[in-house]
Amino acid sequence: MKSSASRLSLWLLLTPFLLWIVLLVLLPHLQMVRVSFQVRESWDTIAWGVEQYQNFFTESYYWRTFLRTGVMSLFTTFLTLIIAFPIAWYIARLARGRSKSLLFMACLIPFWASELVRTYGWMILLRESGLFSSWLQALGWVDGPVEMLYNDVAVIIGLVYNGLLFMVVPLVTTLDGMDENLVEAGYDLGGGHGTVLREIVVPWAMPGIVSGCIVVFMLTLGSYLTPVLMGGKDSAWFTEQIFTQFITRFNWEQGAALGVLLLVLSSVIVWMGLKISGQSLRKVMG
Amino acid sequence: MDSDLFCEGLVRRFGANAAVDHISLDVPAGTFFSILGPSGCGKTTLLRLLAGFDKPDEGEIHIRGQRMNDVPPNRRPVNMVFQHLALFPTMSVGDNIGYGLKRRKVTLAERRKRIARVLEQVGLPGLENRDPQELSGGQRQRVALARCLVLEPTLLLLDEPLGALDLKLREQMKVELKHLQKQFGTTFVYITHDQSEAMVMSDRVAVMRDGRFDQVAPPEELYREPATPFVAGFVGDNNRLSGALVAIRDNLAEIRLDDGALVQGRVVAGELEIGQRAELFIRPESLVLSADRVGPGLSVMEAKVRTTLFDGANSRLEAENGSRLVYARLPQDGSAPRLPPGSAIGLAWDPALARVFGAENP
Numbered sequence: 001m002k003s004s005a006s007r008l009s010l011w012l013l014l015t016p017f018l019l020w021i022v023l024l025v026l027l028p029h030l031q032m033v034r035v036s037f038q039v040r041e042s043w044d045t046i047a048w049g050v051e052q053y054q055n056f057f058t059e060s061y062y063w064r065t066f067l068r069t070g071v072m073s074l075f076t077t078f079l080t081l082i083i084a085f086p087i088a089w090y091i092a093r094l095a096r097g098r099s100k101s102l103l104f105m106a107c108l109i110p111f112w113a114s115e116l117v118r119t120y121g122w123m124i125l126l127r128e129s130g131l132f133s134s135w136l137q138a139l140g141w142v143d144g145p146v147e148m149l150y151n152d153v154a155v156i157i158g159l160v161y162n163g164l165l166f167m168v169v170p171l172v173t174t175l176d177g178m179d180e181n182l183v184e185a186g187y188d189l190g191g192g193h194g195t196v197l198r199e200i201v202v203p204w205a206m207p208g209i210v211s212g213c214i215v216v217f218m219l220t221l222g223s224y225l226t227p228v229l230m231g232g233k234d235s236a237w238f239t240e241q242i243f244t245q246f247i248t249r250f251n252w253e254q255g256a257a258l259g260v261l262l263l264v265l266s267s268v269i270v271w272m273g274l275k276i277s278g279q280s281l282r283k284v285m286g
Numbered sequence: 287m288d289s290d291l292f293c294e295g296l297v298r299r300f301g302a303n304a305a306v307d308h309i310s311l312d313v314p315a316g317t318f319f320s321i322l323g324p325s326g327c328g329k330t331t332l333l334r335l336l337a338g339f340d341k342p343d344e345g346e347i348h349i350r351g352q353r354m355n356d357v358p359p360n361r362r363p364v365n366m367v368f369q370h371l372a373l374f375p376t377m378s379v380g381d382n383i384g385y386g387l388k389r390r391k392v393t394l395a396e397r398r399k400r401i402a403r404v405l406e407q408v409g410l411p412g413l414e415n416r417d418p419q420e421l422s423g424g425q426r427q428r429v430a431l432a433r434c435l436v437l438e439p440t441l442l443l444l445d446e447p448l449g450a451l452d453l454k455l456r457e458q459m460k461v462e463l464k465h466l467q468k469q470f471g472t473t474f475v476y477i478t479h480d481q482s483e484a485m486v487m488s489d490r491v492a493v494m495r496d497g498r499f500d501q502v503a504p505p506e507e508l509y510r511e512p513a514t515p516f517v518a519g520f521v522g523d524n525n526r527l528s529g530a531l532v533a534i535r536d537n538l539a540e541i542r543l544d545d546g547a548l549v550q551g552r553v554v555a556g557e558l559e560i561g562q563r564a565e566l567f568i569r570p571e572s573l574v575l576s577a578d579r580v581g582p583g584l585s586v587m588e589a590k591v592r593t594t595l596f597d598g599a600n601s602r603l604e605a606e607n608g609s610r611l612v613y614a615r616l617p618q619d620g621s622a623p624r625l626p627p628g629s630a631i632g633l634a635w636d637p638a639l640a641r642v643f644g645a646e647n648p
Contacts (some may be wrong), residue, residue: 181372184339187360189433190389199385203376 029263036256052257062241062258069238070265072152073220076159080167080216081209083160088171088208093180104172107165115162119229122158123149126230150232158226163216170215174208175201210279214270221266238262289350290315290440290473291336296345298331305331306342307497313441313475313490315350318467320484321477323494324520329477332494333443336475337366350440360389365434366443370450371426373418379405379429380414386437404436408466424455431463435470444476448483460486481521485509493517513554515643518567525573525612527587528645531564539642541566545608549585551640563645570602572639573614575625576632584634587612591625605631 039049056062091103110118125131126148136142148154182204186196202209227237242262245255274281291313298306305328313319321329334340336347338359347354354362365386374382383401392400405411408428418426427447434442448456448463464487467474478484484491485505492502493516501513512518519526529543539553541564551566558564576586589605589612601616603625614633625631 179370179372181368181370182374184337184359185366185368185372185374186385187339187358188337188364188366189386189437190360191385192360195389200374200376203374206376 032256032259035252036260038253040253052254053261055254056257056261065236065238065241066261066265068236069221070269072156073159073217074269076156076163076220077213077217079156080160080163081213084164084167084171084212085209087164088168088175091168092172092175093178107168110161111165115223115225116229118162119158119226122154122161122230126154126157149230150235152231152235155227155231155235155237158230159220159223162223162226163219166215166219167212170208170212171205172208174205178204206277206279207283210273210277213273217269217273218266221262288315289313289348290317291319291475292346292348293336294346296332296335296347297343298328298335298340299343304328304497306335308345309497309499310345311492311499311502313473315473316471318464318474318476318487318489320488320491321475321494322481322484322491322521323477323479325479327494328497329479329494330445333366333445333475333477336441337364337443338362363440364443365437365439365441366445367430367434367447369445369447371430371447373426373430373433375418377418378414379410379416379418379421382418382429383414383433383436386433390437400436404432407435407469408432409462423451424459427451427459431466435466435472439472442472442474444474446478446480448478448480456483463487485521493520495520511554512567512641515565515567515646518641518643523570523613524567525570527566527568527607527610527612529564529566531558531560531562531642531644533560534558538637539564539566541642543587543607545588547585547587549587549640550637551585551642552638553642558642558644564642565645566640566642568635568640570613571615572635573612574634575603575614575616576634581634583637585637585640586632586634589631589633591627591629591631593627594625605633607633 036052037048037050039047039051041047056066087107091100091107095103113121123130127133128145128147128149130148132148133142133146136146137144178201182200183196186200191199222239224237224239224243227235228240231237238258239262242255242258245251245258289312291311293312294310296306296309297304307328309332311319321332323329331340335342338354338357342355349363354364374385377385380398380401383404384397387397387400401414402411405413408431410425410428410432413421413425413429418429421429430447444463448459451459460483463474463476467487476484476487485508488505490502491505491508493500493508495516501508501517503511503513508517508521512521515526518524527541527543527549529541529549532540532542532548534540534553537553538550539558540548540550542548543566549566551568574584576584587607589607592604592606592611594616595602595604599618601618603614603616605612605614612633
């Protein structure tokens with residue numbers, strides 16, 4: 001009696017999770033894999049094949065965009081880490097009490113607005129008639145209006161800004177748990193600032209660094225709004241290719257194939273990152 | 287002068303409160319020097335000043351004749367064993383010990399040799415490749431020591447490193463630390479709130495209270511000749527009796543206890559006035575159970591048995607004198623008479639073994 005009741009409650013608790021994982025994760029992805037191997041021969045017949053994948057490798061525009069997206073995402077992730085680490089260090093180790101929670105809030109506040117609004121915020125600053133441009137003119141440093149939008153730098157600025165919080169949070173969490181004495185022992189035994197950072201702090205923070213990098217990398221690789229809005233028409237982000245296939249060209253088969261490739265790319269890079277840093281997914285996410 | 291550590295007039299203030307208040311000390315080379323005090327007495331602050339993690343507001347720190355005030359911690363010939371050891375969890379035992387050598391640009395082959403040697407010296411040969419987390423508490427303790435001793439520091443600071451160990455291991459490590467100190471010949475500055483640790487291990491002990499040293503002396507002198515009532519009460523077990531000072535004759539003070547008994551004890555120092563409140567300290571082992579045969583010159587106090595506490599060689603009698611609890615050591619050979627609770631007894635002592643101080647104003 002008792003065991004059946006507890007089993008029932010276990011199933012009730014598991015149901016939302018199972019529904020979510022099956023309906024929203026598993027089924028759509030399986031469906032997408034299926035669609036990606038369909039070849040349209042005529043309006044009412046379907047054949048199976050790898051034509052869409054062949055297209056990807058023969059059409060240089062596809063795989064170049066693919067590579068470019070991967071490399072720029074990696075660079076964005078790295079840049080986010082470099083910027084987030086001092087912030088996280090300050091919040092976790094130096095700030096105390098009230099100012100600590102205030103700083104944490106300050107990192108969180110931008111995320112109350114949608115990604116769209118945040119991106120438009122940057123556009124207001126960077127566009128030709130924007131704030132930075134008019135300031136530069138007012139200072140007399142430039143003669144005419146400067147367009148700072150629609151290039152790779154603008155895209156990376158937007159992406160770093162979007163990823164920052166997701167890097168800061170895991171870093172703060174790991175750095176918070178570090179015993180102050182470890183740093184002191186590092187100095188006490190003869191280490192300088194660089195040594196203590198390299199030999200003691202970074203190895204300790206590695207789980208946080210890797211988990212932050214994974215999240216930021218995935219977000220960046222799969223982001224759509226920021227590259228489109230800040231990079232302009234020619235930003236050539238891979239998600240735009242997928243959008244074009246699905247919506248503009250109504251070629252679901254090709255779109256699905258590109259989607260599957262993106263999934264494979266992100267999985268491979270995350271796996272390599274874990275291997276290189278010597279971390280396991282369980283340790284990083286646990 | 288052969289002094290490894292010499293401090294003069296050290297002061298460290300936090301706001302209006304001086305955690306370290308004009309402390310001067312002089313530790314000869316090769317000494318095991320302990321700083322003993324209750325928590326919050328400023329001993330950790332003092333140690334951090336010596337290590338260089340904190341700067342004194344006033345005063346001088348000299349280590350082997352060199353002024354250290356402006357030297358950062360990584361350039362001082364001083365290493366520290368932290369309270370929770372602070373072994374680097376991301377490094378193996380060997381890398382922990384090699385960390386400091388690496389900073390000194392010792393070659394890999396030489397590093398390996400020295401790591402193996404120091405591990406042998408602390409009794410953990412061949413454990414280089416283990417993770418600190420895999421070791422027992424006592425082993426970790428030794429790794430922390432080895433990590434410092436391999437650098438051959440002038441001064442080793444120890445911040446209550448035995449606090450986290452269980453009782454049995456602590457007793458064992460106490461003895462071992464003392465032997466290691468003799469073996470390496472390094473000067474140890476050890477802080478603790480546990481008087482037994484300080485007594486067993488040290489050559490000299492400084493008793494610290496409210497940022498100042500009450501007394502600096504070898505352990506036995508602290509025990510037998512406490513300089514202040516605080517030291518008398520803090521170091522070892524002691525019975526504290528209070529009364530009014532009646533007379534002083536040949537360094538012997540006569541005190542009228544609150545229950546009316548007239549007793550005697552040695553006056554140590556300070557100006558005492560006849561009639562003022564005074565406190566007499568007498569150790570449990572100096573108290574003799576006296577049925578009726580009180581020798582001449584002994585002081586006697588009436589008490590009522592409350593209970594006997596059997597603890598092997600450390601068995602004690604708990605008795606009441608008025609509202610005050612008094613402890614007396616029971617004879618170790620079991621020759622003590624049966625003492626049913628409630629029975630009246632006399633407790634006698636040799637006045638030369640008791641210490642009298644003027645009562646401190648609370």
